[in-house]
Amino acid sequence: MYVLTYGQIIRSFAFSAYLSKSDCNVIIVDWHSLAKNFVYLASKANTEIVGARTAQLLDNLADNGLDLSRVNCVGHSLGGQTVGIVGDRVTKARIGMITGLDPAGPMYDHNSTPNKNKLDSEDGIFVLAVHTNAKKLGSQEMLGTVDVWVNDGTSQPGCSGMMEKATGKKHFLKTIKTLSSHERAMGIWAESIIGVQPFVGWQCDSWSTFKDGDCEMSSNIIMGDNINKSSQGLFFVPTGDKSPFAELSDDDDS
Numbered sequence: 057m058y059v060l061t062y063g064q065i066i067r068s069f070a071f072s073a074y075l076s077k078s079d080c081n082v083i084i085v086d087w088h089s090l091a092k093n094f095v096y097l098a099s100k101a102n103t104e105i106v107g108a109r110t111a112q113l114l115d116n117l118a119d120n121g122l123d124l125s126r127v128n129c130v131g132h133s134l135g136g137q138t139v140g141i142v143g144d145r146v147t148k149a150r151i152g153m154i155t156g157l158d159p160a161g162p163m164y165d166h167n168s169t170p171n172k173n174k175l176d177s178e179d180g181i182f183v184l185a186v187h188t189n190a191k192k193l194g195s196q197e198m199l200g201t202v203d204v205w206v207n208d209g210t211s212q213p214g215c216s217g218m219m220e221k222a223t224g225k226k227h228f229l230k231t232i233k234t235l236s237s238h239e240r241a242m243g244i245w246a247e248s249i250i251g252v253q254p255f256v257g258w259q260c261d262s263w264s265t266f267k268d269g270d271c272e273m274s275s276n277i278i279m280g281d282n283i284n285k286s287s288q289g290l291f292f293v294p295t296g297d298k299s300p301f302a303e304l305s306d307d308d309d310s
Contacts, residue, residue, distance in 0.1 A: 107141025143179030154180035214297030248280035257291035
């Protein structure tokens, strides 16, 4: 089972990807009424309510036979912090996998929020944090069992601005190809579900070291639901500037 929760901008990429991939159950936590006003501080406060209520739902389902070890809670931005609260609040068993897609950074980093109210490595059996806009809208902290930095983890190729090529009053982006660095995490995750091409990550201590080819290239992962759960630490995943993002051009490789 997959539980999906998003931040202040709602997306359905992962929902559609999961249903197209296999026969599975997907729960979307719809909390747009608590986040739609774009008042960040109020939305952040509401994550505690959303996380606690979602945990209650999962506990009730566990009482009726749901194996929580087979659940992956996936969230983006504020939703990426909310899934940590879900993992902290469940009481019946630990959740098998929790995935934070560029978890929100403002007012979370630098010990500004206690661990019980944000994502951390103790929230599930395996916790994955995917960073695409760290130090800006996303967190720059190590949050998971595995932390994946996509490219340098701060800005993504093909994204010239935070809301590049936005259209409409609500600034919804046109397609997966024109996502901003913060939202790129969702596009990449959707592609990892569909399995267009594998997103290979290598363990390294920095992006510059990775670019210089000085990492242990035998230590790698395939980012996605089926990531090797024995993996731990910091990994870097290089991508291209357009969909399919796992397909690197010669320029990307250089």
